[in-house]
Amino acid sequence: MSVAELVCQYCSHRNVGNPAQCGHCGAPLPAVHRLSSLSGPAARAEQVVVGAERAVAATAGAVAGAENAVAGAEKVAAEQYPRWQWGAAIAGIVTMVLGLGFTALRSCSTPLAVVPDLGIEQALPGQLRAAVSCQRVDSTAANCVVPVADPLLAGGITGGKDLTLSVALDPPERRADTVRNWRTAGGTVLADGVVFVAISPTATLRYANTLVGLRVETGAFSGRAAAQTFMARAGLTP
Template sequence: MSVAELVCQYCSHRNAGNPAQCGHCGAPLPAVHRLSSLTGHPEQVERVVAGAERAAAATESVVAGAENAVAGAEKLAAQQYPRWQWGAAIAAVVATVVGLGFTVVRSCSTPLASMPDMGIEQALPGQLRAAASCQRVDSTTENCVVPAADPLLAGGITGGKDLTLSVALDPPQRRADTVRNWRTAGGTVLADGVVFIAISPTATLRYANTLVGLRVETGSFNGRAAAQTFMARAGLTP
């Protein structure tokens, strides 16, 4: 069959010339034959068609080869690395990631009990910290003094005397014992929750923050009202 004789793909009707549609059923004819009528070189079009067919065959061969290679690789992996080994490897990776995350979280966390390394007085409220002069007794305790002339003691609430304070940061295992001992020691309890505040029978102020471990015990005031006045001025409130 020459290029000029076109066969319809729908009804197999043979058409003469270079029509765009089948003369029998009106269906469109292949574009490659219409190209021949435009170029005027049907032999070149035939070579193009033959080359395209060879390229298509080569492509199919390459695809088939790739599929065979993939199948072979899967079989090889299945033979050398059983499914349980893949599962174990994934579980090991997950465990490693979780362990690293836990380590990072712990390394980024600073326990409150380590605050003594920064200076125990740093845990005090700002007003009291600014007024007090402190000296370390041991790794968890400091003795502090507020001068009698300081505004925190205005009004003679200590009888014109300096106020001494014992300031400590208790570890978690000692905090409950401190509060329990103060609770049973008598006096007036002003707060009994996360923050415990009491005024003893001798008008000393007892303050404990069980969340951070801060413990403050003062010298005597001129009565309970004077102790409460200092508590408010110094920021030692619930």
């Protein structure tokens, strides 16, 4: 007898054991009595087929149970945590991220606000900056002094006195006026471009860098040559 004789005639359902009719749809199984005649290899083959079918059925049941468990868990979560709570949580996270970003931007911009407090003397050439001591007049101007013992004044170019300097950072709208006034005041102009340098009739040195707005005006030297010597030593050159 072939294994096919164990299959229901109407629904192709395979039966287990030796029933009189199909257990799934009730179809008659006229040849089912011949199942008992199976022996030897054929019987063992039939037993393997039946065992496999039982394993498949058990696996399908386990999968269905797992799906039901997942659906139940989702239902419980939905009941305990309504959708509006999830929306509120997401909105809170977005607000927190935006707040952190704003704080980071403010912290990054803070150093720009304190740059003027570094000192006006920071705009001076290195040689002169190392020699002077300054006192602020306001946020854009300072009065500075080079002591007579400093190497910049070696050779008595100031007649044995400290050298005073007026230092300022001019805004863009005032830079051209400063140079224009110095140019018309007389004296000897040594440079007249982005950097303006002149020695006044009273042997004071006038320096303006119109690119950065640095303006320096010194006290009197012992003469024009002394003023030029200091200009070269201090780095106040074009």
